[in-house]
Amino acid sequence: MTPLARRTTAIALALGSTLAIGALSRAPYTADRAAHGVVRLAWRARGERVEECRRLTPEELERLPAHMRQEESCEGRVLPYRLQLSIDGARVVDELVQAAGARHDRPLYVYRELTLQPGAHAIAVVFAREGAIPPGEREASEGTPPRLALDTTVALLSRRVLLVTYDDDARRLVLRDGSP
């Protein structure tokens, strides 16, 4: 290889490598190529917290340090909800939504995405509490209502997302499509 050829190759390789970095830094990609639309169910609900209490036996109290001896021990949890979604009359989701957290004492979170062909669709969502509030406990007024429902017909556009969410102020499920 002559010095000129070597120098030319060296420059070409340096430029080529640099251009390769530029090209790989901007290669086009479409994360989702489909023409479908998406129905997204996403909300956070505080749910109804219930507590189950029992009195500790004298032996159990004796085992505890003196400053921790409380006669009653309570464990709280948030009641689960059942989520049902029907599209065009067909049930596509039917599942129990447990409250988050290891003890199910955190809020309930719903996050589901379903793909649909663009066009008009009848959507029916029901989010209903399962289980009863123990006798003697009152339902918290600020909690999520025991039953939420949305029954409507939507026009879903291609590659658009329709959001079903819970409006905390109106205390009902609402539809959003990103328009202001």
Added chain:
Amino acid sequence: MAIVASAQRGTRRILARADAWMNRLYGWRFNPLYHSGALVVALLLVVLVTGIYLLFFYRIGAPFASVARITDQVWLGRWIRGLHRYASDAAVVAALVHALRLFAQGRSWGPRTLAWVSGLVLLFTVFICGWTGYVMVWDVQGEVLARAGARLLDVLPIFSEPISRTFVGERPIPGAFFFLNLFAHIAIPIGLGLVVWLHVSRVARPALLPSRKLMWGVIGLLVALSLFWPVAMGPPADLFRLPAPAPFDWFYAFWVPLARPLSTGFVWAVTLAVAAATLLAPLWTRPARAARPPASWVDERLCTGCEQCYQDCPYDAIEMVERTENVKAGASATVARVDAGACVSCGICAGSCAPMGVGPPGRTGRDQLSRVQAFVAARRPGAKDVVIVGCDRGAGGIAAGESFHGALVYPVSCAGSLHTSVIEYLLRAGAGGVLVVSCPARDCWNREGPKWLEQRVYHKREAELRERVDRRRVRLAHAAVGETGGVVAELEAFRALLAELEAAPREAEFDVVRECDTAPEEAAR
């Protein structure tokens, strides 16, 4: 483990060809493959400096708009943003090349474990840093990266609220999210500094930057790329539309198309398996116990306390301690001691010790003299012969043979561990000349072998080649394992020079023991 060894051999073969080719084009001093680790540091510094500029213009309240405004600054913002991005990309490439080299060369176990593991941590944090950087822009790529990352993180039971909920469109994305993201993007590089320190903490005199010409050449190319092919903005993120086609940076987003169709559990399983396999490389790349080279040791009877081995050790594995044994009149107050846990058995100390009192067992200066004596007895080099002292790991790959183009080949484990007495011995035994072929300096598996060798031969660094040795009959050369042609050229040039000299003198008798035993007194003088 046979698979690992086979993978290492295969990778070494590929690298040997690439090295030889790059050396031809750029010369070994500027071969970017040799400087891959230092290039990472240089590129991260570029990212740091450009990032500080960008920080002044970024607004967490309007992420996309503020980045678009930076990109619209034709004179400064656009190319600085481009340089920030391209330097981050090039850093990933350099880091991967660096890791591949060390894996192939088997430099990932024993005392080098800390460097290997911290290097992987560095690479991982660079990826996380890049991820947060792209989310900052909040274009389609940022949204896709954020959602894909949130999907994976939501599996971990450590968040009180699923992160994915941030991106469902239920409410505007809170400024706190972009603040946290920005904080992570800035805080992670600060942590990187600490990991870099850990990464090089077990080596002496770490070369943190590449040669200036190479560094500025690479930066210049990236500046030119940012000027003539500036980075473009993708469409803004829109949570109510499916992600539009957008330019993606494949150095940081390569995992998105791989992970999207798979379950999060599977993605985590694969990620953890790959992480474990690479992090545990020190376990499965180390040789069997019997095949591991032993650490150096010091013969305190011979040690003069000169500190040369302590200064030359490339891994800071030698310390000077108070002499407790062999205390007698004239003995030094301190002696060298090798930390076996830090010693990689490179043998560089063997070449640094004039009295030949230190080195790995079987490779000390005395052992080398015994070996060269046997070599001379067997091969009987004559006045017209050139002896090539070739490094096992370089030297054009010729060290495996007994002769090369008519020259006798004397292999050594590392040219830097070669005691200069061996060169002297070969010449006094009648060899016409000694050509020492080491690895290129930046590719020495033991970091500083060629540098110390050159100083010992030409610059009176202990243990220097004695003045009485005719330097015209000694030649030093560098050649990577794939540069056989370079060795041929050096050999021919050396032979041409030797042909002009008078016949080499041959000494009749040698007493290796005498050579060794007179050394302590000479060193003391």
